Amino acid sequence: MSEPDSKRLKTTGDEPEYELVYWPGIPGRGEFVRLLFEEAGVAYADPARTSPDKAVAQVLAATDAGANPPVLAVPVLKHGAVTLSQTPSILLYLATRLGLAPAATETAFYHLNQACLTILDGFCTEVHETHHPVATSLHYEEQKPEAKKRAKAFIEERAPKFLAYVQRLVDSGDGPWLHGDSLTYVDLVLFQCIDGTSYAFPKTMAQLKASGKYDGVFKHYEAVKERPNIKAYLASERRAKYGDGIWRHYPELEDTIEVEVTVNE
Amino acid sequence: MSEPDSKRLKTTGDEPEYELVYWPGIPGRGEFVRLLFEEAGVAYADPARTSPDKAVAQVLAATDAGANPPVLAVPVLKHGAVTLSQTPSILLYLATRLGLAPAATETAFYHLNQACLTILDGFCTEVHETHHPVATSLHYEEQKPEAKKRAKAFIEERAPKFLAYVQRLVDSGDGPWLHGDSLTYVDLVLFQCIDGTSYAFPKTMAQLKASGKYDGVFKHYEAVKERPNIKAYLASERRAKYGDGIWRHYPELEDTIEVEVTVNE
Numbered sequence: 001m002s003e004p005d006s007k008r009l010k011t012t013g014d015e016p017e018y019e020l021v022y023w024p025g026i027p028g029r030g031e032f033v034r035l036l037f038e039e040a041g042v043a044y045a046d047p048a049r050t051s052p053d054k055a056v057a058q059v060l061a062a063t064d065a066g067a068n069p070p071v072l073a074v075p076v077l078k079h080g081a082v083t084l085s086q087t088p089s090i091l092l093y094l095a096t097r098l099g100l101a102p103a104a105t106e107t108a109f110y111h112l113n114q115a116c117l118t119i120l121d122g123f124c125t126e127v128h129e130t131h132h133p134v135a136t137s138l139h140y141e142e143q144k145p146e147a148k149k150r151a152k153a154f155i156e157e158r159a160p161k162f163l164a165y166v167q168r169l170v171d172s173g174d175g176p177w178l179h180g181d182s183l184t185y186v187d188l189v190l191f192q193c194i195d196g197t198s199y200a201f202p203k204t205m206a207q208l209k210a211s212g213k214y215d216g217v218f219k220h221y222e223a224v225k226e227r228p229n230i231k232a233y234l235a236s237e238r239r240a241k242y243g244d245g246i247w248r249h250y251p252e253l254e255d256t257i258e259v260e261v262t263v264n265e
Numbered sequence: 266m267s268e269p270d271s272k273r274l275k276t277t278g279d280e281p282e283y284e285l286v287y288w289p290g291i292p293g294r295g296e297f298v299r300l301l302f303e304e305a306g307v308a309y310a311d312p313a314r315t316s317p318d319k320a321v322a323q324v325l326a327a328t329d330a331g332a333n334p335p336v337l338a339v340p341v342l343k344h345g346a347v348t349l350s351q352t353p354s355i356l357l358y359l360a361t362r363l364g365l366a367p368a369a370t371e372t373a374f375y376h377l378n379q380a381c382l383t384i385l386d387g388f389c390t391e392v393h394e395t396h397h398p399v400a401t402s403l404h405y406e407e408q409k410p411e412a413k414k415r416a417k418a419f420i421e422e423r424a425p426k427f428l429a430y431v432q433r434l435v436d437s438g439d440g441p442w443l444h445g446d447s448l449t450y451v452d453l454v455l456f457q458c459i460d461g462t463s464y465a466f467p468k469t470m471a472q473l474k475a476s477g478k479y480d481g482v483f484k485h486y487e488a489v490k491e492r493p494n495i496k497a498y499l500a501s502e503r504r505a506k507y508g509d510g511i512w513r514h515y516p517e518l519e520d521t522i523e524v525e526v527t528v529n530e
Contacts, residue, residue, distance in 0.1 A: 067372070072427075073383075084372075084376065089376075092378070096369075104374070105369075111349065115334060117351040118338075129394070133399065135414070135417075137418065137422055146399070149408075149411065157402055162337075173334075
């Protein structure tokens with residue numbers, strides 16, 4: 001938290017209460033967690049910006065975790081004595097504490113989790129599969145023919161299918177947010193997913209946007225982007241640039257494919 | 266619920282309180298939900314056994330859902346006025362009500378969700394990818410070369426990696442269950458995942474078991490299988506046979522691949 005513009009974040013003492021452990025240099029899945037802190041204006045330690053490799057290695061190797069079960073992958077949230085992994089679980093844990101989700105005693109808690117999981121399936125996990133359809137242990141260049149096939153299916157079928165679902169989700173609410181009359185963490189998750197997917201597949205997303213069939217989704221995207229804390233964050237140095245993470249831009253994965261926006265959804 | 270052996274299940278009235286909507290004829294993701302009901306001895310309607318197609322079509326098309334946001338896929342849980350999708354969210358909602366998880370006020374609620382999501386990633390989602398690495402809309406036969414590559418990576422890297430993680434998870438608890446001193450829903454999730462993956466990749470799982478490196482995982486599997494209610498369920502007609510679902514047995518996907526059990530985990 002050495003960036004000057006991070007000073008606007010509230011702190012609860014000398015050290016931030018929360019720490020996010022994630023790979024350095026990319027937004028990735030860590031970005032969903034960051035967006036919650038930024039929107040809420042809550043300070044968080046983010047060693048990806050200072051001593052990244054050490055932090056990730058330590059958290060993955062931990063065996064003396066006491067009450068904390070082992071974790072397989074980052075992002076990991078550290079909060080006091082708690083160590084927690086798996087993005088959707090971190091988001092649930094944090095969102096209720098940061099005022100970005102109703103309590104678990106309400107059905108909406110589970111409905112928001114449902115929406116979160118579906119959005120992540122479509123625009124995070126499946127986007128990663130487009131460039132790594134065979135093995136995460138191989139380079140993209142080693143699975144390019146398979147990636148082209150997988151990307152074709154994503155462009156022609158999966159992206160329209162998930163966008164249509166999200167449009168239904170937007171329509172089911174009273175607007176502008178997905179649930180109730182105030183923003184929840186799932187609005188931030190959807191924003192990041194549309195942002196990342198638009199980076200990875202710019203032509204595809206532009207054509208799908210131009211179809212006019214998902215106006216609610218893209219309007220929602222702009223509404224989140226204009227939230228004061230999110231706007232300031234996106235303009236800051238804390239926002240990592242896209243690179244070799246989940247959302248990658250390989251022009252060849254969409255250049256030869258015609259988006260069929262009238263495809264069956 | 267017309268099977269004779271379903272009579273042992275408790276009912277709260279003429280109609281079961283819960284209904285599970287899922288595809289007929291396969292265990293699939295619906296099976297995780299079924300196992301919770303069966304272990305808890307709670308009656309549930311399961312239209313996959315009676316009028317399956319209608320039930321699935323209705324729930325996916327619902328637009329007048331009122332307080333329920335739209336769902337993209339089954340399984341779907343119906344509970345009073347609540348309609349809920351996404352397996353991990355259904356399981357969280359149900360487990361707290363059926364005495365198979367601590368309350369959401371406890372950190373363990375989020376830790377169990379973390380374990381559940383990781384186990385599903387490795388032994389459910391990734392197993393499905395082995396036979397559908399290009400597109401869910403294509404038949405397996407149309408993506409066989411890619412499936413062989415993906416299966417090779419699963420057999421050599423992913424299955425050992427996730428098994429090693431689960432072994433760490435078992436080791437971190439006091440036994441025999443993954444959390445605390447009584448069975449939780451995640452024990453049932455792990456059981457189903459090991460059972461399904463052993464059906465899909467019998468040679469692979471047999472070799473991994475024979476390695477002796479994951480004894481805790483396979484011992485845990487047997488312990489769940491011996492739970493009285495689970496044992497009765499598995500022997501009943503309610504337990505669907507494996508088929509063309511998530512866990513499929515295509516011998517060619519493992520017959521040409523030598524499992525390297527000493528692979529880096």
